[in-house]
Amino acid sequence: MQEVTRLLSHLRGSGPVDRRLERLLDWLGGAVGGTAQLTGTPGGARLPPEAAETAEQLTAGRLRSAALQDGSRHLRLTAIGPEPPYAVLTVARSEPFDGRAGALVTAAVDLIGSLVELRAAAADRERLRTVAAALRVAVFQLLMGGEVTLAQRTSEGLTAGLLDAEQQRVYVLEGPAAERDELALRCTEATAGQALVVRCPAYDQHLIVVAPLRGPVTEDGWDRVGLALRDFVADRPDRFLGGSGRLPLAQTAGCYGDATRALAVARLQPGRAALYAAESRLAEVLDPRAAAAWADALLRPLHALPLSGRDQLLGTLHLGLEFPATSAAKIIGISRNTVRARLDRAGDLLGLDLTGVRERAVLHLALRMAGRDGAAAAPVPPVEVPAEVLTEALVEVLTAPPSVEWAGTLLDRLSEDGRELRRTLLGWLRANCGVDLTATALDLHPQTVRDHLRAAERLLQRQLLSGGGGVYEVVLAFTALGELPPVHG
Structure with a gap:
């Protein structure tokens, strides 16, 4: 049994949770000389018809496990998860479950439960990211419409004091659309949550960054956020960065326009990054x-x-x-x-x-x-x-x-x-x-x-x-x- 336990522990390795669950269920089915499937989770299989009524009791928490026989098939059903509605592990084989097969199922239940919890946590994190992304877009749209006070209040749900600054600079970071989500996360981490990072609602290859100005700038005008964004551009020839001038939050729409014009200039520059040159404007x-x-x-x-x-x-x-x-x-x-x-x-x-x-x-x-x-x-x-x-x-x-x-x-x-x-x-x-x-x-x-x-x-x-x-x-x-x-x- 120690050897089986060690084998199960190895299946905790790296990789997507769904793939690890699939590997574990395949292994368990083969080890007992039958099949193993998980129901009641995203992408889970359907239960056999003869087990449906019992499975409903397991899902609701009225039972924790059950053993059934349907003709030549022997079934073991176990509720998986910390709270209802539970997922149901169904293991089937043609022979009755002996001590070894029962021990294998018991040993697998805890590990499967851990993986199910990991998958649920990942789904929760994804939902939170989706909600946060939508909230950032909403804050940006409020700023673009001149609703500064409402935008400041709404942004408190993201980071306390995020937009508490007299002036700001808007950046537009351009790169491959397929990389935008990952780049948005990296930009948020690099700016320590002190800038509003928005997936542009109009252009899939654009990230918009509203950076309240609180610290010093370099001699050539770049602030801390801008320097962090330039690092994402430096080693990638398919990325470009344009930044606006320093203006009040009430002028976000103007800043965004200036940033897009700076982006057009950046596409023509060796460094692929440019700030809006106000002195060259009418x-x-x-x-x-x-x-x-x-x-x-x-x-x-x-x-x-x-x-x-x-x-x-x-x-x-x-x-x-x-x-x-x-x-x-x-x-x-x-x-x-x-x-x-x-x-x-x-x-x-x-x-x-x-x-x-x-x-x-x-x-x-x-x-x-x-x-x-x-x-x-x-x-x-x-x-x-x-x-x-x-x-x-x-x-x-x-x-x-x-x-x-x-x-x-x-x-x-x-x-x-x-x-x-x-x-x-x-x-x-x-x-x-x-x-x-x-x-x-x-x-x-x-x-x-x-x-x-x-x-x-x-x-x-x-x-x-x-x-x-x-x-x-x-x-x-x-x-x-x-x-x-x-x-x-």
Whole structure:
């Protein structure tokens, strides 16, 4: 019997619990000269019909074990587990159970019980991970919608004080979708639970990390969380990392957009990691007071809405301008039809056709500049400002010397390529980003247009073909230089 006990103890070895159970049951069935099966557990076999009634009593806890005979078959049934409903071990053989066979069953019961408990614990842990992952997504979506206080309260269910910080940085870590779950666990461990690690609802290859800023940063701007994430990127050529600037929690939506733009830059960098370079962006060179006055006047119809409806609409606009409606909907947690309806409503209120890239660029800039003169909240102008006055104000903002210098510096990068990238890019914007229309207008092959645009992306360090803030800045750069006419704004 000692030899059997040693053999059973060896079956406690490593490997998935289900596989270990399978091996043990196969061994037990062979050792007694019959079969052994486990019922009442995930993936368990069905009981023989003749044992069903007795098994119900075992499952309920009214019996702990039973011996049955059905014709030429002899059965031993044993309840397995710490509490009902119990699993049932059923061992069958053609011969009556002698002392050796009975001892084998008895010796196996404890080990099988331990494995069943391990499987139940693993299932519980998986359920907890699933609930925690859903809670993280919910907290992120609250932040994206501007519901900071509610997000902070909800996050207490994850880690006490997780979002208790004045400023944050958002990171987007890109890697193979098949590795995302494992990478999410490693990121959570590496950040010691002090960052919100979210599986992106829209892009399977993305992890989103909201990192409240509490400690020092390096000379090149990386905080502790960012340094930990960079380690995951360093040795893997198929991983990339983009990080936003430092902004309040209320501006999570803006941070997320900045992080995705930094991710686009990271794909072009040797180190495959980049932080959002605010100094190279149009918003940083504009006169904040003049730009904020224009933006607040343009957005007056939105700011005049009731508070709840306004925050909801503004949160949707930030994402709806950066991403396709389907992706924005998944990130916020609403339907794509709702995203489109909110964009349509905003366009109607503002008098902007948001199907046009130039109109979207104007609104995108207004959302970034509103309140930039230092006001706690964007003021509502007392009267509606005529469209022509808004257009004049926008032209004044964009044609100020710092704006023109920024635009010239940006677009001059295109000359580093010997092809006519600038002509193609301008034609593409005039065609509202339609490749085929651009090819027809410029007498080029559509693939040539795409090749020019990809080359422009590398030189400008901005996403173009996938849309978003990078395209909008290029639109405004051409507008500042007088190569694109200003739209209503």
